Structures are given as C-alpha cells and as structure tokens.
Amino acid sequence: MTVYRRAVPVLAAGLAALLLLASAGPAGAAGYRYWSFWERTGGHWTYATQGPATVRPDDGAVQGFRFAVSADSADASRPRGAADFTSICADTPAASGTKRVGLVLDFGTRADGPSGETPPGRRTACARVPADATTADALAAVAKPLRYDTNALLCAIAGYPGKGCGEQVSAEGEQSGDTTDGGPSLGLPIGVGVIALLAGAAVWQSRRRRDESR
Known part of the structure; x- marks a missing residue:
C-alpha cells in the first residue's frame, strides 16, 4: 500500500508536467x-x-x-x-x-x-x-x-x-510553423507521453493486484 500511495502522486505529477508543456507552446x-x-x-x-x-x-x-x-x-x-x-x-x-x-x-x-x-x-x-x-x-x-x-x-x-x-x-527569427497547415504541433509527443504514463500505471496496478491475491 505504501508503494501505491507513492506512485499515485508521481503519476499525477507526470501528467501535470505534460499538460503544462502542451499549454506553454513552442519554446522561444x-x-x-x-x-x-x-x-x-x-x-x-x-x-x-x-x-x-x-x-x-x-x-x-x-x-x-x-x-x-x-x-x-x-x-x-x-x-x-x-x-x-x-x-x-x-x-x-x-x-x-x-x-x-x-x-x-x-x-x-x-x-x-x-x-x-x-x-x-x-x-x-x-x-x-x-x-x-x-x-x-x-x-x-x-x-x-x-x-x-x-x-x-x-x-x-x-x-x-x-x-x-x-x-x-x-525568438531567433527562424520559421517554426505555418498557419496554413497548422504548423508543427506538440499534440503527438504529448499524446504519446500520456499514453506511456497511463500504460505504465495500468501495468503497475495489475501487478499489485496479483501480488495482493497471493
């Protein structure tokens, strides 16, 4: 149970960081x-x-x-x-x-x-x-x-x-996107990151349940 209580805040922090990155937009x-x-x-x-x-x-x-x-x-x-x-x-x-x-x-x-x-x-x-x-x-x-x-x-x-x-x-004057085609988007890496975190959480929870049932 101690492991579970520690893992939940870590997972939440990871998701929060990804959401902040998505809302911040491209650096510079x-x-x-x-x-x-x-x-x-x-x-x-x-x-x-x-x-x-x-x-x-x-x-x-x-x-x-x-x-x-x-x-x-x-x-x-x-x-x-x-x-x-x-x-x-x-x-x-x-x-x-x-x-x-x-x-x-x-x-x-x-x-x-x-x-x-x-x-x-x-x-x-x-x-x-x-x-x-x-x-x-x-x-x-x-x-x-x-x-x-x-x-x-x-x-x-x-x-x-x-x-x-x-x-x-x-900020350096270099083109980083174009409104005609939507430009580069953080949607793909953010989505992959969230899926990875959720998948890791699911695996961890499945293992915990198996250990508790033994």
Whole structure:
C-alpha cells in the first residue's frame, strides 16, 4: 500500500508536467509574421476588429497595413509615418457614385521579412472605388498583386512577401510553423507521453493486484 500511495502522486505529477508543456507552446516562440490591418481614428491608429473583406470605409477614411512579426494584436506594430487623407488623396478628385480611401502600406523591416526578401519602401495610395466597396476592394485597386490563403488570410500586398503566410517565428527569427497547415504541433509527443504514463500505471496496478491475491 505504501508503494501505491507513492506512485499515485508521481503519476499525477507526470501528467501535470505534460499538460503544462502542451499549454506553454513552442519554446522561444516570438510571434507570427503577417500583415496587420489598422484604421485611422482621431489621428491615431487602431487595430481593426474586422478583416479588410468586411469593412466598408466611408469616403475620406484612412486605413493602414503593416507587415511585421507580432505575438498578438496588443503587440502588433503600427504603420509608420504620416497618414493624412488630404495629402494622400490630394491628386484624386471626388467623383459621383464613388468614394476615396487613403491607404498606408508599410512593408516593415528586413528583420521582419522572410529570409532572402527585401521589403519595398513604405508608400501611400488613394483608392477611388464604388461607394459600397470594402477595404479589400480598395486595396485591390491600388496594390496588386494580392495573395490570400485558403482561409482568406491576407498573405501578400503588391507581391510582398513572395512566400509564406502567417508563419510562426521563433525568438531567433527562424520559421517554426505555418498557419496554413497548422504548423508543427506538440499534440503527438504529448499524446504519446500520456499514453506511456497511463500504460505504465495500468501495468503497475495489475501487478499489485496479483501480488495482493497471493
């Protein structure tokens, strides 16, 4: 009985350790490399709560995109530089039945980009689109080619980057996964570890019962 009382805490501790490992995620993960979407309100950038395919900006709106490595929306890098509608759309007159949307496209830094790719310089563009157009429509009007993945995640603006889409990046800047296929998962090793512990417990309990019946 003493052996049994000692084995139960050991088994529980092992299972707890495996569960903690699963919840902690990959060691050294820094975030994800992706295009974040922003809206300009009151002279400040606000992280958009909807995707560009569903937002329908008003005439005179300013919206931005920034390519960077970010852990989440709270950590995301804002578009850099001035973002004034009057200056962005100074050469694009208003037209009946259309609206103008100022876009700020910040391709980020070389450190944030995929290996071997050089980001283009930051630029602005004024998109004149139908009155009911979405931000994605405005982007397509001035920044082709665009690239999306099968889940409608925006992967590239004006062809940048040429590869990858929302991949996970380690603290050392190395790619460690990709959201398009789920990336590497700890599910398999964690599952194997739990099964091994449970199997060991079952063998031990079977032996204990045989010993007690003798």
